[in-house]
Amino acid sequence: MGKIVVTSGQPFTDIDALACAIAYAELLKKEGIDAEAVLPGSLNKSITKEIKKWKLDFSKNPKFNHAKYVLVDISEPKYFATFVKENDVVEIFDHRYGFENYWKERLGIKSRIEMVGACATLIWEEFVARSNPLKISELSANLLSTAIISNTLNFQASVTTQRDKDSFKEMAKFTNLPRNWAETYYSEQDKEVEGDIKSAILNDTKNIEPIIVQLELWDSKKIIFKHLKDIEETLAVFGTNNWFLTSPSINEGRNYLYTKNPKVKKLLEKIINAKFDGDIGTTEKLWLRKEILKKLLIGKL
The missing domain is CATH 3.10.310.20 (DHHA2 domain)
Structure with a gap:
């Protein structure tokens, strides 16, 4: 496989897209693939000031020429990052229905559109299936865990599945987050929202x-x-x-x-x-x- 750009939507980047792009690019690199996370959209309020201090490994524009694309946390083509060529998309991860048949016809098993609470859950499951021994960086584990908290409203939203809960628990040994991280994370969003x-x-x-x-x-x-x-x-x-x-x-x-x-x-x-x-x-x-x-x-x- 040649160079891979892992990306998401153009308008904005939320915590799920950020986590999935960075973590999946990490997994591809572990497998010897030349991959980069590229997220052109502005970071929305789900990515707090604290998270922005983490060493986030992504760029706004692709460095690769003639790359193939993996899309995360998105499956509707009209919202893709503008540099994405649809014919060069080789893999899709999303947790919203609507385009699952469209992509299943084009990508087969490389289309992972499943109803879980967070796309981050799908990416963690890829680590479990493909990383032996199971290993993930602290940064990616922190990001994926936060994305699951955010997308499931701290496991209280009805979209929450057992897979989300299991993924969060399994990642705990790789994370470095305070016990009250959910409250801290959302409280920081409260302050930022109040500020602007x-x-x-x-x-x-x-x-x-x-x-x-x-x-x-x-x-x-x-x-x-x-x-x-x-x-x-x-x-x-x-x-x-x-x-x-x-x-x-x-x-x-x-x-x-x-x-x-x-x-x-x-x-x-x-x-x-x-x-x-x-x-x-x-x-x-x-x-x-x-x-x-x-x-x-x-x-x-």
């Missing part, structure tokens, strides 16, 4: 109908109520009131929702049993945006 909530919103908005903003926080209630005006002003740039903010509050095990649109309120009450008091809604459990999106799509069928 407008950027946090714009960097994590799905510009669809309705527009959906997601802010994953340790204590959503405190931050959302304090910044209602900032949220509304920021979302005004889209020129519509057809939007809502969803903020999983990890500490409470529920989501806080914010919208001023009566139709959106009724929709959320219907599909996720949200309860609204004025413009603020709450849920009985934690919901990821992609889970809400799935419910929205089912409702349109």
Whole structure:
């Protein structure tokens, strides 16, 4: 096999994409393959200041010419890094359905699109299957473990599988993270969001109908109520009131929702049993945006 670029999406890079790209490039190098992790998208709020201090081994632009591509945490071609040539994609790892048949026809067993909580789980399973003796760097183990925490809302989201839990436990002997890492990780996100909530919103908005903003926080209630005006002003740039903010509050095990649109309120009450008091809604459990999106799509069928 020639040179391999491990990459993800163009618009932004989250902790799952970062972890998967760096770790899988490491595995390929262990196997004697010339590989590099390339992530052109800006690092979003899931990659905290603490994580940015780690020695992250990736670049913004490919150094290789005439490379083949491995895509992680993504499978929809229109969102691929712009330098990716679709015909040169040799492997795909993702945990969202929608393009599994498309890639299965093209790549066969090299298409790993499976419903687990985090793409990081799939990458760890590759280490287990292909690394003998089993070995992974502390950096990659720390990143993959954090990605699993983030993508499963600390194992409380319904997308969490036993495979995610097992992978996290298996990696523990390779990590160097404090016992309260989940709380520390999310609390740091809270501080960063509070410091610049407008950027946090714009960097994590799905510009669809309705527009959906997601802010994953340790204590959503405190931050959302304090910044209602900032949220509304920021979302005004889209020129519509057809939007809502969803903020999983990890500490409470529920989501806080914010919208001023009566139709959106009724929709959320219907599909996720949200309860609204004025413009603020709450849920009985934690919901990821992609889970809400799935419910929205089912409702349109």
